[in-house]
Structures are given as C-alpha cells and as structure tokens.
Amino acid sequence: MRGISSRTFAAGLSALSLGACVFGYRGEVLVSASYPVADISAVRVDLGASPLTIIGDELAPGLELSGAWHSIGGNAAGARELAASSSLQWSVDGSFAELRAVVPLAAEGQVDFELEELRLPPGLDVELRTTLGDIDVIAVQGNISADLDVGHVHIEGGAGGVAVRTGDGNLEIVSTGNIDATTRNGGAKIWQDGAGGNDIIVEVARGDIEIRLRSDANLDLVLRGAELRVQTGTVSTVTRGEFSRQVGAGSVKVWAEAPGGNISVSLLGP
Amino acid sequence: MPAPLAPPGTLELAGTRVGGGPVVVRDAAGDAIATIDLRPGNDVALTLPPGVYSVEDSAQGGRLTLSVEPGKVSRFELRPDGARGVVGEGPRALPPVGPQPATATSSATARPRWKRVGAPLLSAGLPGLGQMVNRQPGKGVGFLLGALALGVGAAVMMGTSGGTDVSSKGLGSNSFGTEAMGAVGYGLLSGGLQMLYAAQIMDAYATAAGVSGPRPRSKHRVSLDLTRMATIGLRPGDPAAGFFPDWSLSVLGQVARRFSVGAGDLSIKQGRGFERTSIQGGLRLHYRFLERDRVWLGAAAGVILQGSFSRPAPLRIPEDAPAPASEGSFAAVPYAQLDLRFFIVDRWSLNLIPRVSAPLAGPRFFNGPGDRAVPSGAATLELGTGVGVYF
Numbered sequence: 001m002r003g004i005s006s007r008t009f010a011a012g013l014s015a016l017s018l019g020a021c022v023f024g025y026r027g028e029v030l031v032s033a034s035y036p037v038a039d040i041s042a043v044r045v046d047l048g049a050s051p052l053t054i055i056g057d058e059l060a061p062g063l064e065l066s067g068a069w070h071s072i073g074g075n076a077a078g079a080r081e082l083a084a085s086s087s088l089q090w091s092v093d094g095s096f097a098e099l100r101a102v103v104p105l106a107a108e109g110q111v112d113f114e115l116e117e118l119r120l121p122p123g124l125d126v127e128l129r130t131t132l133g134d135i136d137v138i139a140v141q142g143n144i145s146a147d148l149d150v151g152h153v154h155i156e157g158g159a160g161g162v163a164v165r166t167g168d169g170n171l172e173i174v175s176t177g178n179i180d181a182t183t184r185n186g187g188a189k190i191w192q193d194g195a196g197g198n199d200i201i202v203e204v205a206r207g208d209i210e211i212r213l214r215s216d217a218n219l220d221l222v223l224r225g226a227e228l229r230v231q232t233g234t235v236s237t238v239t240r241g242e243f244s245r246q247v248g249a250g251s252v253k254v255w256a257e258a259p260g261g262n263i264s265v266s267l268l269g270p
Numbered sequence: 271m272p273a274p275l276a277p278p279g280t281l282e283l284a285g286t287r288v289g290g291g292p293v294v295v296r297d298a299a300g301d302a303i304a305t306i307d308l309r310p311g312n313d314v315a316l317t318l319p320p321g322v323y324s325v326e327d328s329a330q331g332g333r334l335t336l337s338v339e340p341g342k343v344s345r346f347e348l349r350p351d352g353a354r355g356v357v358g359e360g361p362r363a364l365p366p367v368g369p370q371p372a373t374a375t376s377s378a379t380a381r382p383r384w385k386r387v388g389a390p391l392l393s394a395g396l397p398g399l400g401q402m403v404n405r406q407p408g409k410g411v412g413f414l415l416g417a418l419a420l421g422v423g424a425a426v427m428m429g430t431s432g433g434t435d436v437s438s439k440g441l442g443s444n445s446f447g448t449e450a451m452g453a454v455g456y457g458l459l460s461g462g463l464q465m466l467y468a469a470q471i472m473d474a475y476a477t478a479a480g481v482s483g484p485r486p487r488s489k490h491r492v493s494l495d496l497t498r499m500a501t502i503g504l505r506p507g508d509p510a511a512g513f514f515p516d517w518s519l520s521v522l523g524q525v526a527r528r529f530s531v532g533a534g535d536l537s538i539k540q541g542r543g544f545e546r547t548s549i550q551g552g553l554r555l556h557y558r559f560l561e562r563d564r565v566w567l568g569a570a571a572g573v574i575l576q577g578s579f580s581r582p583a584p585l586r587i588p589e590d591a592p593a594p595a596s597e598g599s600f601a602a603v604p605y606a607q608l609d610l611r612f613f614i615v616d617r618w619s620l621n622l623i624p625r626v627s628a629p630l631a632g633p634r635f636f637n638g639p640g641d642r643a644v645p646s647g648a649a650t651l652e653l654g655t656g657v658g659v660y661f
Contacts (some may be wrong), residue, residue, distance in 0.1 A: 020457065020653040021501060021502045022502065022514075022644050022648050022649075022650045022651075023648060024504045026443060026504070049508075049641075064349060069340075070446060070503040072505070074646050074647020074649075075647050078645060078646065091587040091588055091591070092588065093589055098586065105578060105580045105597035105599045108647045109506075110506055110633060112505075112507030114439065132436065132437055132507075132508070133437050134438055135448070150432070150433055152434060152437065169434050186434075248594075255493065261351045261506065
C-alpha cells in the first residue's frame, strides 16, 4: 500500500476496534415470592445462569425466594420493561415440584435472573441446575443433587446423600450422607460429618482431593492420583499412582481419583 | 574478475492524454522502480540499466513491455486512446494497449504452474507453508509465528472473562470494564488472525503467479464479501460485557461505475441447543469513492432484516403439560458503513468495515449462544473484517 503506511493502517484498525461497542441501559426488578410445599418432598430449581444459595430453615413455611431480574435495553424504560417481561414458573407434579425461569424469545439474551437466597424446609430433597454460578447449600438435610457447568460448590448437610457434578469449579462438601462428586477442573475437599461411616466417591480431572474422615472403621480405600498420602489410625502410607486397602468388613467406600493431582486422606481431629 | 558494466540506456515517458494519468515502471522482476503522474508537456527521462521493463497505464489498465538498450533511447507515450512504445533507434510500434492480458515476463513463465494452486492451498492448510514452497522461508516462518501468536493470544483473551471468575453471586455489572477490555483484546487478536490468514493465502498465490502489483478489478460485475462484523455488547448477567460476532455473506452487483446494489448480511444463526434460529438478510447500496493503487475506499447504507423463531424446550413438570408454543421475533437494523479494501491479488481484497447501526422493533441476535443480543433501540458501533472477491 503506497498511499497508507502499515503503521497508519494498524493504528486505524486498533482505534476502530476499541470503538466497537453497544450503547445501552441497565434495568433491575426485585423479586420475592413464596411457594407452598405442603405435599412436596422434592424440588428442582433451574433458574438459568444464576448462583444458587439454598438454606434449610425450620421456620420457612414454604419455598421463600428473593432475587432480581437484571436487564439491558436501548433506553432506561425499555430495560425496565424487559426486566418485567420474564417470570418464574412453579410447577407441581405429585410430590415433585419445579421452579424455573421463563424468558420469552423477545427478551432472550437481555434479561438474567440472579437468586439472592432460597429458604426451604430442611427435610426437602433438592435438585439444583445452573449453567453458570456458584452453589451454596446450608442446613438442607434431604438429598442434594447439583448439576452445573461452571461454578464452585459448597454443601453442608445432605444427610440423605449428595450427588454433585461441575465442569469447572471447586467442591467443598461436609456431609453425613453418601457423597458422589465430580469436577473436571478444580479441587475437592470432602469431609465426613457426624459419626462418619458414609461412602465417599470423588473424581477430579485436574486438581487435588482432600478427604477428612470421622472414622476409619471398615474402610474400602481405592485411590488413584499423582501423590497419595493416607494417615488414619489403621492405614498410613505415602505413595504414587495407585493404592487400595480394605479395613475390617470394607463396607465404607472411599474411592478417589485425581489423575492430574494429589490425594490426601486423614482423620479429623476430636 | 567482475564483468564490465554495460552503459545505461534511457526510457523516455511522454504524455498527450488530456488530464494525464499515473504510470508505473517495473523491472523484469516485477518490482516497481518509478510511479509517475504523466501529464502533457511534462515528459520524464529515466536512465536505466539495459534490460526489459514494463510500463503500466494504471488509468486504463494496460501494460507495455519495452527493452532498454545500452546508449539508446526507448520511448513510452501515453495517448488518449491508449499507449504506444518505441524501442531503440529504429522505431517499432507496439500494439495499442487497452484492457488486455498482462504480458508474461520471462520470470513469470519460469514459475511452475502447479504452485499457483498448490501454494495457496498449502498456506490454507498451514499458515506460511505456501511461502516456504515459493522459496520464501523467512516470510513463511514469519506468517506461521504470527498466526500462532495471534491464535494463542486470542485463546488467552477469550478465557479471561469467563469460568469461575464470573460465577460468584452479586458481581452485577461491576466487572464491566475488565470484561469489556478482555473482549476487545479477543476481538482485535482474532480479527488480526483472520486477516493474516487470508492475506498469507493471497500472498502465496501472488508470489506463485508472479503478481507483484495487483490491478484491482474496478469494472467487476459482481462482488462477494465474507465478513465478520463484531462489537462489544452489554450482557444482563455475568460477564457484564461480551464479544458479539456476526458472520455473514454479501452479494452485490455493480450497476453503474463505482456504484453497487445487492443483498447484504446474509446468514443463519443457531442459538444454544438449536432452540432458536435467526435468519437475516438485507439490502445494501454501496459507492466506491476512492480507487488508489491497491486500496479502495467506499461507503454503504442499508438495512438488515432479521427474523427469529424458537421452539422452547418441553416442560418436564407436570408430566402431561402441553408443549409450549413456538415464538417469533423480528428486527430491522438500518446501518451506515465505510469500507477500506486492500488488494494483494487482482480479484481478492482484505476488507475493514466500521459500521454504525441500531436494531428497531426487536432485538438483534448475534452468532453463538442465545445470550448475545443487542436490544431494540441500542445504538451499535461495529467493526467488520473479511475478504471480498470480484467477478
């Protein structure tokens, strides 16, 4: 190019790229709602790409929700209007219920629901789904199932069992129930609670696993990882690759696999 | 002992065409040694080493090949109806020049013909490989490293505004600045990669075919453009900003000199999980107001019409719930744009297109998952990068 130097060309390209943007406004509509759970034993929560904070509350009369619809628009009024155009849908089928976010096509990509908090009776089983968002579950004693693409998971409770799958995020689970947890990219800290004796099955593709046991009676230990450290009253070893050992009846599964990381198993202090 | 240098010859350039015109003098290797605006009464004499030279009439698209002999004068004359040349002392008239095939030089005929197809194909498979086949290893390695650097950089920038960094509760739009800069970085690097990739394929062909000075086809009938328009858009959730691309094809016919009309922004877009489909196309009017050597500058205005429809996922609860009805959405997006086209070979250009637009009547959906939409009424500045081909 004779007329325009390459420097001018590159500078022009950079300037134009930096200027490529959308001029818009943001809107927000706060939401609080209560859903009856008198005959419900299990609830599925699917609110799109939202963090989920679920709290078991003995005093909660039903499913008590608070959150906000966030939106974007070409002007302030349009943004508010879009935020109000979407809804939460509560559906019941026998003892199973589902709470989901419904976004019409005309508002797709322009509204997003973010849950502030969901309180519910602690005995309910909960199934949680999100594409993007951390999950925190506290004091829920029913079965807890969480399936998410991206987000950290923190669960305290789940006496009825815990099943977790995340694509990208750390796991922190403290439970008296059987635990089955998987993450592709992140670490896992799994702690037995109460008297212990619950199964732990955990798989981490890229990250470390730390397991703290309440009891080492009747263990069925199967570990696969880079570096393995086991220090309980009955089993102590430091090795690499694979390690398996049965203690007593071997009825309590502690199976951990971390092909790209280390695994440690130890007893919790008194 | 070095051979004695032959005495130079002279190439005279004279013009009788009203208003004159630009001429380019090239040596046998095709390298430009002089670009002259030749006007009546403004003759130019070049003292040159003996050899074969070509003189291009850039305005009318013709080319003469003249030999310059030691101590003799060759003459090129730019006339209203074309150009004529005289070589040495004995005048020798050459055929008038209009639009005609370029004269093959000895260096061009020596090039293997398979490379004209093979070199660009190899460059399409691996950036720089076609240049290496063309015996330009340094340039080939440069293209390869450049493409790798841009690709890795774009991948890194793409990962900066996602993952667990944006999964926390309550981030809101507070992280907009950093996320917007990450998207800008991704847009720049991926756009640069796109342009470099296309440029090195064209360069591989140009070298293999001996094209050193392309002559853009200003008298084309039809042009095709493949373009990625892109902008940094607002998002309602996290991340608060994102990179919004819109790939499309445009087909324009040149109905008058420099003026083209046709269909622009043709594309089909699928949302996440094929739940949403958007079909778009529109009308574009384009005028090319500047043609200079390898560069064209133009401006265009038009409208994109985008229709979207979705089939929502069936309800799981209750079991006998009726299937949700299909939904539809429509947007008309008027726009105005500039375009800069840079030619490496005669029929292909690299395009850079800044545009201003605003969707009306509904949201405008972009490529990728369903969360890339510009709301109705939101003014949008976009940058397009792409390639054009002219028939």
